[in-house]
Amino acid sequence: MANSYAQPVLRTADISEALRIVERLLAIADLTDLEVDFDTRISSPRSLSQLLALLPNAAWWAVGDRDGASDTGNDPSACLPVWLRSWAERPETVRPFLEAVGDSPATARWDFNAWPEAPEIGLGAGGTRGAFVTLCVHARDLDLQDPAADHTVFIHAKQVEAERIPWLATQVDLQVIGDLVMAPY
Incomplete structure (x- = not known):
């Protein structure tokens, strides 16, 4: 799978505002x-x-140089802190996920079929492998390495269609507020 490229379009302390922008996109x-x-x-x-109850099939692994992972039969609570990942979940799980993570850094990435045509910039519909929106909570980057008290919304597109991102931002009355970065997955 090819990586997408992303740019931030909103930074806010209000998680409800961030979710409204995601819904508009x-x-x-x-x-x-x-x-x-x-x-x-x-x-x-x-x-x-709470997260393991919500996402029972999530993969997890110990952070740092410690041993422990979901595929080894370890007790995750004995391995804290852990990195937890879950793929292909239902959209209805987003709010319970955000409530469960509390103040921890986290991402929710919506993956869908395509972005709309952007005839003003000469682009047809933007297909899979680049049609994503990510909400980073308590972090300013997609890798969750830059902790923050606020939340950031990123729009993704294929690198060859990077001009789609500012166009999409204007469709929801925003603009890009940071550099184009390669998404981690």
Whole structure:
């Protein structure tokens, strides 16, 4: 699978505002095959317990040089902090996921069929492998390495269609607010 490229279009302390922007972006996309992927770095036993109840098939592994992972039969609470990842989840799990992560850095990435045509910039519909929206909570980057008190919304596109991102931002009355970066997955 090829990586997408992404740019931030909103940074806010209001998670509800961030989710509204995500919803507005999704409203203009072809949502065929819509699913959501989650990533988070968890240190809290309570958050870990809630997340594993919500996402029972999530993969996890110990952060740093410690051993422990979901495929080895270890107890995840004995391995904290852990990185937890879940793919192809239902969109309805986003809000419970965000509640469970608490103040931990996390991403929710909506994956769908295509972006709309952008005739003003000479682009047809933008297909898979580049049609994503990511909400980073308590982080300013897609890799969750830059902790923050606020939340950032990123729009993704194929690198060869990077001009689609500012165009999409204007469709929801925003503009890009940072550099184009390669997404981690």
